[in-house]
Amino acid sequence: MDRIRVVLADDHPIVLAGIRTLLNADPEVELVGEATNGGEALPLIRTLAPQVAVVDVSMPGLSGLELTERVAGECPGTRVLVLTVHEDAAYVQPLMKAGARGYLLKRSAAEDLLRAVHAVAAGGIYLDPSIAGHVMAGPSAAARSPAAADGEILSPRETETLRLIAQGFSNKEIARRIDVSVKSVETYKARAAEKLGLRTRAEIIRYGAAHGWLDALTLR
CATH class of the missing domain: 1.10.10.10 (Winged helix-like DNA-binding domain superfamily/Winged helix DNA-binding domain)
Incomplete structure (x- = not known):
């Protein structure tokens, strides 16, 4: 079976290294590219056409929200999984409307990142359990x-x-x-x-x- 090809974008080196380690630990996942800001991530995603793009919300250049919208419009074969420290449910609906297929808190990454990547790659939607119950409440x-x-x-x-x-x-x-x-x-x-x-x-x-x-x- 083909591996899930992933591009990772995060401007924090420690976070980038940690997420890289998690992704590389799964033999069914292949990390094909990394970027440290939204401006670098977009052309990388265009070129590599991964199944999943794991992106931070707050990045220089293009924010995660802007990047999600661009990827959804320009790279329909790539599904965006947002990885963030922001726990407020107000972030979730705009990102999902922009085209994100998953929303995962960084504090949950060690336990749930690979599950989220697999779910999103399979065409599903993944929401961090700690915020999923609040998403439909709206603003x-x-x-x-x-x-x-x-x-x-x-x-x-x-x-x-x-x-x-x-x-x-x-x-x-x-x-x-x-x-x-x-x-x-x-x-x-x-x-x-x-x-x-x-x-x-x-x-x-x-x-x-x-x-x-x-x-x-x-x-x-």
């Missing part, structure tokens, strides 16, 4: 956020900064994208969060999901 709670309608309007920079934070980008990556300093990004984030009453990253993610910021169709 209704975020839409009802009491601070979301307080009448205080975000500036364009504040809105863009908060949107990119919700999509998983780091302050440094946001600074490059909107051409400002990291300190300015921190300021925009603090002002926006204060105006909306958002205290944690998870609340920002839920707010973003409720307002369509995590929808792959809104990304460019």
